[in-house]
Amino acid sequence: MRLLAATLASLSLLGASLAHANQAQGTTGENLSLTSGDIGRVSPALEKYASGTIQEDLWKRPGLTPRDRSIVTVATLIARNQAVELPRHIALALENGVKPAEISEIITHLAFYSGWANAMSAVAVTKEVFVQRGIGADQLPAASPQLLPLNETAEAQRAMGVQQNFGQVAPGVVQYTTDILFKDLWLRPDLAPRDRSLVTVSSLIASGQVGQIPYHLNRAMDNGLTKEQASEILTHLAFYAGWPNVFSALPVAKSVFEGRPS
Amino acid sequence: MRLLAATLASLSLLGASLAHANQAQGTTGENLSLTSGDIGRVSPALEKYASGTIQEDLWKRPGLTPRDRSIVTVATLIARNQAVELPRHIALALENGVKPAEISEIITHLAFYSGWANAMSAVAVTKEVFVQRGIGADQLPAASPQLLPLNETAEAQRAMGVQQNFGQVAPGVVQYTTDILFKDLWLRPDLAPRDRSLVTVSSLIASGQVGQIPYHLNRAMDNGLTKEQASEILTHLAFYAGWPNVFSALPVAKSVFEGRPS
Amino acid sequence: MRLLAATLASLSLLGASLAHANQAQGTTGENLSLTSGDIGRVSPALEKYASGTIQEDLWKRPGLTPRDRSIVTVATLIARNQAVELPRHIALALENGVKPAEISEIITHLAFYSGWANAMSAVAVTKEVFVQRGIGADQLPAASPQLLPLNETAEAQRAMGVQQNFGQVAPGVVQYTTDILFKDLWLRPDLAPRDRSLVTVSSLIASGQVGQIPYHLNRAMDNGLTKEQASEILTHLAFYAGWPNVFSALPVAKSVFEGRPS
Numbered sequence: 001m002r003l004l005a006a007t008l009a010s011l012s013l014l015g016a017s018l019a020h021a022n023q024a025q026g027t028t029g030e031n032l033s034l035t036s037g038d039i040g041r042v043s044p045a046l047e048k049y050a051s052g053t054i055q056e057d058l059w060k061r062p063g064l065t066p067r068d069r070s071i072v073t074v075a076t077l078i079a080r081n082q083a084v085e086l087p088r089h090i091a092l093a094l095e096n097g098v099k100p101a102e103i104s105e106i107i108t109h110l111a112f113y114s115g116w117a118n119a120m121s122a123v124a125v126t127k128e129v130f131v132q133r134g135i136g137a138d139q140l141p142a143a144s145p146q147l148l149p150l151n152e153t154a155e156a157q158r159a160m161g162v163q164q165n166f167g168q169v170a171p172g173v174v175q176y177t178t179d180i181l182f183k184d185l186w187l188r189p190d191l192a193p194r195d196r197s198l199v200t201v202s203s204l205i206a207s208g209q210v211g212q213i214p215y216h217l218n219r220a221m222d223n224g225l226t227k228e229q230a231s232e233i234l235t236h237l238a239f240y241a242g243w244p245n246v247f248s249a250l251p252v253a254k255s256v257f258e259g260r261p262s
Numbered sequence: 263m264r265l266l267a268a269t270l271a272s273l274s275l276l277g278a279s280l281a282h283a284n285q286a287q288g289t290t291g292e293n294l295s296l297t298s299g300d301i302g303r304v305s306p307a308l309e310k311y312a313s314g315t316i317q318e319d320l321w322k323r324p325g326l327t328p329r330d331r332s333i334v335t336v337a338t339l340i341a342r343n344q345a346v347e348l349p350r351h352i353a354l355a356l357e358n359g360v361k362p363a364e365i366s367e368i369i370t371h372l373a374f375y376s377g378w379a380n381a382m383s384a385v386a387v388t389k390e391v392f393v394q395r396g397i398g399a400d401q402l403p404a405a406s407p408q409l410l411p412l413n414e415t416a417e418a419q420r421a422m423g424v425q426q427n428f429g430q431v432a433p434g435v436v437q438y439t440t441d442i443l444f445k446d447l448w449l450r451p452d453l454a455p456r457d458r459s460l461v462t463v464s465s466l467i468a469s470g471q472v473g474q475i476p477y478h479l480n481r482a483m484d485n486g487l488t489k490e491q492a493s494e495i496l497t498h499l500a501f502y503a504g505w506p507n508v509f510s511a512l513p514v515a516k517s518v519f520e521g522r523p524s
Numbered sequence: 525m526r527l528l529a530a531t532l533a534s535l536s537l538l539g540a541s542l543a544h545a546n547q548a549q550g551t552t553g554e555n556l557s558l559t560s561g562d563i564g565r566v567s568p569a570l571e572k573y574a575s576g577t578i579q580e581d582l583w584k585r586p587g588l589t590p591r592d593r594s595i596v597t598v599a600t601l602i603a604r605n606q607a608v609e610l611p612r613h614i615a616l617a618l619e620n621g622v623k624p625a626e627i628s629e630i631i632t633h634l635a636f637y638s639g640w641a642n643a644m645s646a647v648a649v650t651k652e653v654f655v656q657r658g659i660g661a662d663q664l665p666a667a668s669p670q671l672l673p674l675n676e677t678a679e680a681q682r683a684m685g686v687q688q689n690f691g692q693v694a695p696g697v698v699q700y701t702t703d704i705l706f707k708d709l710w711l712r713p714d715l716a717p718r719d720r721s722l723v724t725v726s727s728l729i730a731s732g733q734v735g736q737i738p739y740h741l742n743r744a745m746d747n748g749l750t751k752e753q754a755s756e757i758l759t760h761l762a763f764y765a766g767w768p769n770v771f772s773a774l775p776v777a778k779s780v781f782e783g784r785p786s
Contacts, residue, residue, distance in 0.1 A: 165516070176315075
């Protein structure tokens with residue numbers, strides 16, 4: 001009987017926490033957020049790890065700047081569709097020096113690398129943060145800006161490889177990959193190629209896309225990401241994407257590192 | 263300090279966008295939805311891709327009918343548990359010719375191929391769409407309808423393979439796979455086997471289940487899906503499930519295509 | 525035109541079901557939940573599977589106790605970030621004999637094995653369940669309790685292997701893995717190592733982390749999980765994490781079973 005209740009009725013899509021949220025929202029008109037004390041009411045240990053290990057240790061490690069850590073974290077949350085954590089981390093990213101135009105481009109980039117719906121969830125959240133901070137259209141990238149120059153040789157090589165492998169399998173994918181991704185998205189100027197790679201690699205690791213890491217980690221390092229920074233992305237993501245995703249990425253990263261001229 | 267706030271308190275499970283939603287809902291009594299202008303307030307580029315590339319190009323490509331594209335999209339959203347995008351796409355699916363009974367069966371099918379909780383989220387959303395459109399019990403499939411005839415030979419071969427491989431590992435899985443999936447779910451008459459395969463293959467690609475694609479893509483083509491349609495599913499999913507999932511599926515699809523008699 | 529509406533505006537992050545929830549909450553002040561009848565309004569078949577196959581058959585199979593099944597189910601929902609199903613299943617877990625301190629530790633454990641954001645979503649939900657049931661700080665594990673004794677030999681061997689493989693790739697990951705996971709988290713006394721393994725293995729299978737299953741399934745069996753129980757976890761997860769995740773785990777489980785002394 002209790003099983004019937006639990007199994008059949010377990011979709012409280014908007015259950016306890018929502019009811020609570022509505023009350024909170026109704027009373028204060030402010031966003032609900034989980035305080036340190038709230039965490040402690042379920043797990044004093046998590047409260048300790050949060051304020052100690054993550055805040056005082058992880059985010060202060062020298063391998064990545066706070067700005068880079070914010071980009072990695074925001075990309076991870078969007079890639080994993082955890083929009084509920086986004087408002088605070090987008091606010092933190094702005095404080096850590098990520099520009100509104102860069103946040104806009106991160107979301108645009110992940111529409112293609114994480115799926116359209118993930119970007120839409122991020123848009124809904126970010127729209128509010130931008131309104132609250134008075135960030136308007138003048139701070140956003142143009143829909144069709146002057147693109148960065150294309151590295152014709154590298155792009156021709158990439159396109160040829162994909163065409164040879166998959167031109168007969170899915171010509172539509174091959175065409176869009178060239179036209180929309182590599183001759184358009186990657187050349188948009190408001191997010192530097194190195195940062196675009198940072199977003200891409202973070203999202204791949206964070207969503208378990210191991211097979212796509214080699215190409216993009218190499219591209220990231222071609223775009224200026226150092227081995228030390230790549231290594232530290234893995235450390236940061238252990239906390240934000242979970243240990244298993246990082247341990248699945250480690251052998252791939254090792255292979256990429258070893259395959260590059262030192 | 264700001265890190266403490268950001269890290270500890272970042273769970274605004276019902277944060278900015280919810281507060282906004284409550285206001286919107288409270289004022290109008292209508293569903294909140296993201297307009298084209300909302301997208302533009304975060305990313306004019308995404309607005310351009312949405313109205314241009316996706317609406318005017320992707321959905322009009324000849325490889326798949328709008329009805330098929332709706333089935334692929336709805337299956338993808340359920341498989342990725344992005345129920346928030348479902349209301350509009352279930353409405354669009356109905357307009358594109360997917361019957362209410364077929365939507366019911368898509369959700370039922372994905373309870374097993376994407377996990378029970380994904381189906382429950384989809385039920386919560388779809389229930390509202392059905393109420394709004396006056397879709398009642400008379401348009402839904404029976405709980406226990408007359409099943410389609412079983413292909414005894416193919417099923418015996420499938421069951422034997424699974425039993426030999428995994429009968430000693432997880433006899434419960436093997437038994438339920440036969441009894442609930444292949445002698446029941448797949449034979450339910452209100453979703454054609456070819457469409458059931460379309461749902462299954464889409465959900466596998468969309469959730470990165472690469473290892474399960476070969477069996478089900480072959481089964482889909484046995485059920486009438488053409489190579490051109492399978493190819494176009496990959497193109498459609500590049501946008502809705504993200505490029506990495508599709509690039510991980512491409513070599514598998516290539517191998518399946520090459521392994522079939524032409 | 526309808527496509528524009530559907531594609532652009534499909535982010536009803538707080539759409540139909542939320543509007544409904546607000547009404548329900550406003551009227552009754554109680555949590556919304558999906559009843560058996562609600563499921564039947566979309567899929568009479570799902571209603572039948574829920575009350576028959578899942579409730580009357582799966583949960584009553586002898587291979588795992590109801591307490592173990594609750595631990596597996598809760599771990600699965602957290603690992604897949606399906607917090608919306610959590611309230612009922614945390615309540616059921618308490619009724620099935622999982623202690624509040626154990627639920628606290630399950631969430632803490634999964635902060636590291638599923639990612640921090642997953643744990644935060646679970647905290648938000650569980651906090652409410654604990655409040656409703658009067659579960660206070662006296663029933664929670666200490667932040668820094670007396671740890672269980674370390675198996676020095678096994679830990680030295682594990683640490684050496686990871687250091688040799690990945691010490692040059694990501695020294696930060698290697699260090700945190702030792703300090704935070706194996707010399708701290710795994711030794712926390714309020715969740716038995718065997719149950720901690722049950723949580724870990726369930727979350728790995730449920731999130732498709734196939735590569736990490738061998739180490740942790742072996743560890744689980746070293747910690748007392750029997751082959752029959754491991755087998756039954758796979759059967760239970762077929763329903764809660766979907767067939768494809770389980771079929772991807774089956775060959776790995778088979779290999780682990782065969783590699784152990786009988």
